[in-house]
Amino acid sequence: MNGLQIHKAGIASSVQDSGRVGTLSIGIPPSGAMDRPALMSGQHQLGHQHDEAAIEMAYADFAATLTEAHDVVVTGAPVQLRINQQACRSEGVHHIEAGQTLEVKATHEGIYSYLHLSGGIMTTPQLDSRSTSPREGIGGLDGDFLKDGDIVPLGAPDKAVGASDPQLTIKNPTTVLELRFVAGFQFDDFADEAIRSLLAKEFTVTAKANRMGVTLNGERLHSGIAALYSEATCYGAIQVPPDGNPIILLNDRQTVGGYPKPGAVISSDCLRLAQSRPGQRVRFAVCSPEEADRIGWLEQHYLETRLRDRH
Amino acid sequence: MDFELGPAGEAAMRLVFTGPPQPALTRALLKIEAQANQRFGSTLTDSVIGYTTVTLFFSASALERDRTEAWLREQAEAIALTDDSDPEHSAADVVLPVLYHPSVAPDLEWLADDRSLSIDDVIALHSDATYFAYATGFAPGFCYLGTLPTALRTPRLDTPRAKVPAGAVAIADAQTAVYPCESPGGWRLIGACPEPLFNLGNTPPSRLNVGATVRFEPINEADFRALGGLIA
Numbered sequence: 093m094n095g096l097q098i099h100k101a102g103i104a105s106s107v108q109d110s111g112r113v114g115t116l117s118i119g120i121p122p123s124g125a126m127d128r129p130a131l132m133s134g135q136h137q138l139g140h141q142h143d144e145a146a147i148e149m150a151y152a153d154f155a156a157t158l159t160e161a162h163d164v165v166v167t168g169a170p171v172q173l174r175i176n177q178q179a180c181r182s183e184g185v186h187h188i189e190a191g192q193t194l195e196v197k198a199t200h201e202g203i204y205s206y207l208h209l210s211g212g213i214m215t216t217p218q219l220d221s222r223s224t225s226p227r228e229g230i231g232g233l234d235g236d237f238l239k240d241g242d243i244v245p246l247g248a249p250d251k252a253v254g255a256s257d258p259q260l261t262i263k264n265p266t267t268v269l270e271l272r273f274v275a276g277f278q279f280d281d282f283a284d285e286a287i288r289s290l291l292a293k294e295f296t297v298t299a300k301a302n303r304m305g306v307t308l309n310g311e312r313l314h315s316g317i318a319a320l321y322s323e324a325t326c327y328g329a330i331q332v333p334p335d336g337n338p339i340i341l342l343n344d345r346q347t348v349g350g351y352p353k354p355g356a357v358i359s360s361d362c363l364r365l366a367q368s369r370p371g372q373r374v375r376f377a378v379c380s381p382e383e384a385d386r387i388g389w390l391e392q393h394y395l396e397t398r399l400r401d402r403h
Numbered sequence: 404m405d406f407e408l409g410p411a412g413e414a415a416m417r418l419v420f421t422g423p424p425q426p427a428l429t430r431a432l433l434k435i436e437a438q439a440n441q442r443f444g445s446t447l448t449d450s451v452i453g454y455t456t457v458t459l460f461f462s463a464s465a466l467e468r469d470r471t472e473a474w475l476r477e478q479a480e481a482i483a484l485t486d487d488s489d490p491e492h493s494a495a496d497v498v499l500p501v502l503y504h505p506s507v508a509p510d511l512e513w514l515a516d517d518r519s520l521s522i523d524d525v526i527a528l529h530s531d532a533t534y535f536a537y538a539t540g541f542a543p544g545f546c547y548l549g550t551l552p553t554a555l556r557t558p559r560l561d562t563p564r565a566k567v568p569a570g571a572v573a574i575a576d577a578q579t580a581v582y583p584c585e586s587p588g589g590w591r592l593i594g595a596c597p598e599p600l601f602n603l604g605n606t607p608p609s610r611l612n613v614g615a616t617v618r619f620e621p622i623n624e625a626d627f628r629a630l631g632g633l634i635a
Binding site: 116322348384385392 | 419424454458544545
């Protein structure tokens, strides 16, 4: 079989494409790459026309052998790359022969890196996506994170590759990351003190962060709101549980929740948050829905422009 | 009925009714959801019904916030909760077999003791009621069912169990539910259902869906095993 034989999977590697649409109503989160521009960048460089999946690695510590020759690209958080024990530059497209070994190791910044392979990953899509939702056991390879010894099936590379790097990799600020958010209904119901803290204080990213969400630490927010009737959660929702530490909900979030939420962080800032390491300082700022729409639209336009063929 | 309407994050809008949850309201929310599907087509990428809310998710580049809000406002204002048929007195859409026995229900004896009831009383109270499906979520196929008889209402565990088995029949506050797959969980476990509740190969994949009425049918251990139930 044409495949990628994994020797070392690392702590949380999984097959991810751009995720699912339309499954919230049956309780399944969108999942998908935590850093979508990084996913798109790699697919672009390999000339993939469709939403092909990549292997998402958190704090990459990955080693695998290819059974057949493929071109590969690694995007997202910067890594050290070794092909057949030889260190090589981490950017750009690399040709790897059958039997050669690829090692990917995280460096000092970011969380999620993406290994893209020409021909694409050929695990069976579920609900129109190859993305893994490990909690639900859906997608990916057997619905789970990748393990040592797994073999990921690959498609036959069928065409010339070589589009240039569209330079979509997120550069996180070294100082404070601003999290712009759209206020929701409960914003007005939050205790004044909690809103003052939310808007004025700095928070930090904690170690409690995964594909479901990122827990922040700082001034405790006491909403003064009793439990709510369960309602839909959205990407970026600022969920405030009784302990007062806000959790920003991301790709693998539960689809409904009953904790109060003063609002939801806009997607472009969520991407930066997802790539932030513990200790990253963040600050919240209110953003009108219209501004959020405008930023979203501009970013979409920017991505499309960058992804036009530039061979 | 009073409502609020506004953003629920980027490219999502939420309609919230301020009254208590009730089947007639859920049916109205389902109607609005169906109308939104017709009105917006593929621009509407997803929708989720909560106890008193419907949240609509749009593709970001296609959402016209003002027009969408105006349209939703019209739908919300047109809602009259005339449909007051009481699910507790109607035939159930779904009947789920349940083994109520301490061997599969670690909180059953505790609950009976705590309420000074016999286990048979607890079983009768839980299985005589007809429940209404108010919302789905938490896990695929997990459905929030109400309303639990007052005598059985109980707070969640202080510390959730790390592992609740698939099929566990659970209660918390005024709600009951069946865990469709193994997961962590803080609800109290009073029975086990041997039938699968979620299968991606089925349409719809979930056995229980918002708006359904549900009843639980007590079965014995032999029937439980015959239906594929496992006793650890």
